[in-house]
Amino acid sequence: MLSIFVFFTKLHAQELSSPSTDLIKNIESIILKENNFKKDTVISKKRLSYLNKSSNKKSNILYHALLANGFSVFFDRINNRSEHYFLKSIEEAKKLNDPALIIWTQVNYSQYLYYYCQIDKLIPIVLKTMEESNQVNPSEMILPEQTFKFFGWIMSTVEDNSAISFYKKSMQYMEKPSSESAGVLNAIGNCYLRNKDLASAMRYFNQSQAVALKIGDSIRYAKILGDKALVYEKKGNLKDAAHFLKQDISYSQKFKIDKNEMYASILLARILLKLNATTQVEKILARAGKIASSKSYYRSSLKEVIELKLLVLNGKNAEKELLLRRQLKRIEEYLLKTNGNTVLQRSYWLIQKKKYENDTKKIRLQLVQGERMKNIYIVILLLTIILSFITYNSLNKKLKAKKIKLENDRLLFEKMLKDANSDINTYAEYLKNKNKKISILENELEEIKNSNSIYLEDEKGKLQEMLSSHLMTEENWGAFKREFIKQHGDFYNTIIDNFPELKESNLKIIMLQKLDFNNYEMSNLLGVTIDAIKKSKQRLKKKLGDKYDLLFEIIDIK
Template identity: 80%
Template sequence: MIFCTKKATLFFVLYAFVFFTKLHARELSSSSDLIKNIESIILKEKNTKKDTIALKKRLSYLKESSNKKSHILYDALLANGFSTFFDKTNKRSEYYFLKSIEEAKKHNDPALLIWTQLNYSQYLYYYCQIDKLIPIVLETMEESNKIDPLDMILPQETFKFFGWIMSTVEDDSAINFYKKSMQYLTKPSSESAGVLNAIGNCYLRNKDLSNAMRYLNESEAVALKIGDSIRYAKILGDKALIYEKKGNLKAASDLLKQDISYSKKFKIDRNEMYASILFAKILLKLKDTAQLEKILDRAGEIASSKSYYRSSLKEVIELKLIILNGKNSAKELILRRQLKLIEEYLLKTDGNTVLQRSYWLVQKKKHDDNTRKIQLQLEQEASMKKIYIIILLLTIVLSFTTYHSLNKRLISKKIKLENDKLFFEKMLKDANSNIDTYAEYLKNKNKKISILENELNELKNFSSENIQDENGKLQEILNSHLMTDENWGAFKRAFIKQHGDFYNTIIENFPELKESNLKIIMLQKLDFNNYEMSNLLGVTIDAIKKSKQRLKKKLGDKYDLLFEIIDNR
């Protein structure tokens, strides 16, 4: 009996030891696999389609999870989804991007904070919001220095993006970031080919043509090995730049023809646009103007399709003006007016002015970092206070000089554009006042209708013939204030003029809507309540409510999307 008891005790101890060992191993495995799980979710949703309803359903498991990190991922990925849907900066995306960053800070998770800030930065970069982008990227770089890259989410993407930004503001640290990214891209892939391509472009910008060609050749070898025709097309265009700088315009021209051909074949509009503009510049140097107009028209067509292509549209217009050279004054005048409007827009977004300001900001950040390091060193040596003051003053003077030199180059351009800006704002104000005036006019009509209805109700209590005649006249006046087909047509034209993007989005995404539905939706957009709508359209409040209910039933799941678009102001 004692022997059996000892045996049972030994078995229980061994079982408990094995059980807790497995449990501990599972916890360690879960901890080490967490970042990989997050990365797999992010990569899975990288090329999401323009369907936010399907996206919400697909990501619902993250929202319903008890894990706070899952909620942060949900917000960040939903922000990406709205960005894809609207294909421009929008308040929905901004809300969810900033919410994900704020929650990551509250959760005190450095890896998630770096990724959420990076995710937002990529959105700002894609839509050319350089002024807003640079401070966030500098902060993210600072955060990334505090953790081991192996603890980051997608470190290869992080360092590659840092390289992009530093390359955009022409900072020499770009190459180091790209090479750091390559450390985490161990296998040949489209990503590694892209990074090698980017390193080659950095050397090209620094006029190191030998290293530029070396890295472009390496990128080309990877692209051909994995069958990435899109990357191969881009490399051809970049090689053309090298041949152009070497003076071999014929070779550059041949490469660009191949680049444009590949871009058309695989429908890479952005690359086709860039290659076409470069090709046009080379043809001008070769004095081959036969194809120029057709090439620039195609490049201009692509550049006009997106607001964030306007810097390229500016190049197209400038090239067209060079070709015209005073031959067609009417056409030239139209082009110059377009150019002024674009320059005004670029002054605030992705133009040279913003890039130069951003460059100054990066340099200032470097000076600030250097100043802090110097200050820490000199605080330990009280005897070197004089040196600290001199260095600090020099740093301030250098920062001021850098800023002053950049502003000096821009001052003439700013003066030139200021008058055009005032003129454009006046035109914009006049255009915007139309629908606002119309809305106010309709609100006043509602007040008049209410007064007339009250008077009619009072007259119904009397039966004399004169009173009934007066009743009939008031009824006619009341009917004249209701929304007629003619009034509706005028209102609709004014509405589309100011809210064209909204109207086109509704028509594109909800083709099943009838004109009666559009009346309700457009008045809802202008903040008319049910009572005001009923007065204006000459129906009861219940009729308005039932109309909305039928609309909800007709649209089903798309009903929520409709009101997301209405609320996106």
């Protein structure tokens, strides 16, 4: 999975009192204990309530941060509830003027943004947090080993060699031997592998493997096998590379590590294609594709799977190839909005630009005195501009050929979204208009009822027939429900999965509520009284109990 974090923002240095070691350890123990959420936010709130009720402001901050993590696990995507609590935890930490909590809450939020590929939003936060961490003694930080390891991920993603120093710094604060230390050794090996230093890469992979075997960490051992396969591939030893990847996949399946199995399967498929073993490739890609399709944030991997499937087809099945290319286009359009290469390259340029600016500032400060300062500053400034210009132009040359195509694709994608949204919106508007007609018919019927004229009886019958035809029938409801699921499939599935006790009558109320129908509009449409709608909601609240508030939190999420 792609990650990106780097750092550079002007920090306003502050003289703050140092927190006690015992207090830091206490906070760390709470985080490690409570950060293992189940998919039930009601239970999560109850478990964390002791933090919220505490008179200690630091405990309140932990409550907001950990609850944000809980909603992230529950929804398994970017969501408004997590966003609210993450930002609230950061805001309260800043009010308290606690550097350790400020850094941790920002890292906690950054990990959430990283996991769900919100790259553009992530960059400024990580840059700021990395700079702030330079102003704090690591012994006074909360979970420094996790913080520095996270910074290492970010710099590794943008292929910056400072990643290695962050990784090594994290190891100074973690238990050895442990799964964490094995993971960091493995990450350092990957940095050397990216720099084509195969000897150093294999050395760190072997160290990581030794730790994993010593502590019995089979999951880490499986991942190391996959990374060692990359070394053999670069050496041209494809058969050994394939052998290691098959072992990796076997362990991943045994311990149900779908994500690692997916990555290893994609690598194995590439190698087997080089060995012309296409029959094996089709089976491997089918499994990898199934995993990649299960999560929206696996779409980069799904793109790779589809590209490999097209290589296997090689023009042999035009119909199937057409379907795959259509699917590939949709994924590419989605990635342009999230973690696509364009965003990553732009982020990389930003990092380099910030580094040049920072280097210039350091040199300028060293030459504050002396007659040569002015001339040297001009030279440095020119060099910074030239380097930034070269970096920018280099990126532009790579993107220029795709620029027009990407813009056209973006406009087409927006049109597709608009077309996709129009069906359920049109349906909702249609139902609103029906409500207006029903109100008019009811008023006319009321006037007839109040009249003593026998000549209006026939007209009354006709109006009653028209009123009945405008009410929501089972057939109309079926059509409405299908259109609703097309537009709000994720919402509908979340409701069905988490509230299996709901009946069809409950779903009608919930779906109309999602479309902002009020009680009066619901009663008109369903042909019942407003009191009947209110009683239905009261019965629903009694049925769901504590989960009723969660239901309406889900309904309110846009």
